[in-house]
């Protein structure tokens with residue numbers, strides 16, 4: 104609802120609001136310009152009588168003196184029967200320059216007030232100002248929700264891309280925009296009679312004047328009592344008409360002055376309503392408040408960027424809206440998938456899960472978490488897929504879930520599993536998924552497996568989660584959803600280094616350069632570095648399909664785009680179609696492949712010690728991390744191969760990295776040599792040192808085959824136990840990451 108209130112008016116009026124805001128920003132500098140060109144006497148330095156006297160010395164036929172709130176004094180006069188207007192120096196009364204409002208300024212004012220369309224345009228501008236009030240107020244609530252409540256509105260904003268820019272700009276400009284929108288709406292409402300005008304009783308022309316000989320203007324007592332900074336307008340009497348009077352308008356009121364006695368006649372103070380209206384205009388235009396004008400102008404300048412990023416957010420949400428297809432009836436479903444999502448991306452994962460469950464013969468009911476039923480009579484499994492929003496809070500499609508859970512009745516044997524989607528940048532990573540997991544446990548439901556947390560929509564982590572679910576349910580679930588669709592690139596093999604043939608573990612390091620065929624728009628957009636490579640980091644994945652097969656296989660990247668090459672380390676599998684294809688490549692051969700981000704497998708930055716563990720070709724991404732460690736943060740590598748002479752992958756590079764301290768220590772284990780050791784043995788041999796590193800907050804990254812990863816996990820359990828820790832706890836804290844194949 105709130106989002107609709109914010110987005111719909113924004114969507115409808117974006118372009119016109121940009122016109123209104125940019126013209127407003129241009130006008131906002133006028134008070135400051137006027138102020139800088141004006142001479143403003145100090146309070147008490149000059150009164151209106153002195154001003155009138157000095158002006159008359161230079162302009163004997165003065166008809167009117169006006170002073171703007173910015174301090175600009177203009178005299179209107181006639182000379183030789185011709186009317187004229189000059190800006191004057193109030194201290195001397197001398198003319199400074201002819202007064203001629205700039206034509207461009209009038210045009211911008213008209214554009215701002217009426218889109219150059221008189222009254223119709225003014226009505227439109229008024230409606231837009233009111234819509235802007237709505238956008239600002241709903242935006243304030245959305246911002247507070249995003250940041251985790253009103254008390255947190257000043258905390259740093261996490262996230263990236265257009266949502267982050269939108270939130271940062273909105274927080275910076277919201278007060279200014281709201282003030283401009285409120286005052287603008289008020290002014291339009293007054294103009295079109297929707298609000299009563301701040302009535303000002305105009306003084307009536309005095310019935311009685313002395314009619315005596317006119318006294319010099321600088322001697323009139325009523326003028327002497329007006330400080331020049333309060334003066335708005337002084338209209339002189341007709342010459343040779345002793346019955347005529349001066350008419351005086353100040354910031355406090357207006358009245359007439361007898362030209363002979365200097366007495367103030369029929370004076371009326373401004374009404375409170377009129378004062379209010381006057382202030383609303385000042386607060387909108389910055390007239391007499393040049394600094395406020397500039398603040399409002401700067402705030403208005405954010406509107407084009409806010410509109411653009413707002414449209415981007417809307418488009419992204421719209422294009423990620425998912426059509427689920429046919430749902431099983433809620434009472435007949437044997438599997439229920441509930442989804443908590445704010446900006447729709449979790450729905451894509453849910454749809455993939457639902458489709459694959461359907462393919463495995465399950466009757467699936469999929470719905471938002473807010474639609475939790477009182478019971479699911481036939482269901483044996485409840486999946487909850489949810490993102491986290493705000494500061495560890497529920498996303499909008501799950502906002503009612505916890506309340507509804509209170510009256511939920513689980514049938515016997517109903518198992519549940521929670522999959523969290525979040526972003527490690529946020530301090531409360533996947534917090535809401537964990538809260539839901541705890542609440543379901545408390546409710547007495549059977550947990551199929553502990554909550555899994557997916558970082559930045561990682562397709563890899565989702566696939567791995569699918570594999571563990573498959574094992575639990577005894578069905579095959581090949582989850583393939585990838586929120587970032589792949590764009591294929593052409594690569595040419597420039598080098599291959601072969602290892603392991605003698606020990607029956609042929610493994611090859613393949614280095615590719617991009618081929619200049621990036622003619623597509625998307626390719627050009629993605630290629631952001633000079634070396635013409637798509638953006639990627641070591642640990643991301645290269646997807647390659649062997650000839651004659653559409654299904655891509657994934658290989659962990661051993662290089663980053665900044666290294667200028669795309670490097671993978673591939674072990675040839677017995678009968679492996681894709682690994683066989685890659686091993687058959689000779690320098691000069693070309694392949695096509697795509698990059699899949701794998702943000703869930705990256706070393707923490709900074710001084711955190713990093714423990715890298717791998718076996719065989721699993722060393723690829725680990726070598727890439729070490730190569731990137733130019734800051735020389737502590738990095739320890741435990742790696743297992745078969746034979747030092749035959750398959751010591753990256754041996755020369757690792758030697759160099761040890762020498763230049765990108766690698767702190769290297770521990771190897773070889774299974775087909777005299778030592779007959781596996782990487783687990785190298786780890787356990789270093790137990791004390793590893794415990795110390797873990798106590799210092801070290802992060803463990805494991806890459807390699809499934810069996811090796813299971814063995815490594817086991818030895819880490821034994822190393823962690825005396826510390827009162829376990830692998831699961833480290834995983835929960837992002838300190839034990841696996842890239843397993």
Ligand SMILES: Cc1cc2nc3c(=O)[nH]c(=O)nc-3n(C[C@H](O)[C@H](O)[C@H](O)COP(=O)(O)O)c2cc1C
Pocket residue numbers: 249250262266443444445446447448449450490491492493494495496498524525526527529530531532533534559560
């Ligand atoms: C304003 C905002 C707040 C977020 N807060 C968190 C958070 O506290 N913890 C977290 O792990 N992720 C947080 N995220 C990241 C989202 O949970 C993540 O991008 C998720 O994939 C979004 O899924 P959805 O599009 O289905 O809502 C936040 C994202 C945004 C835009």
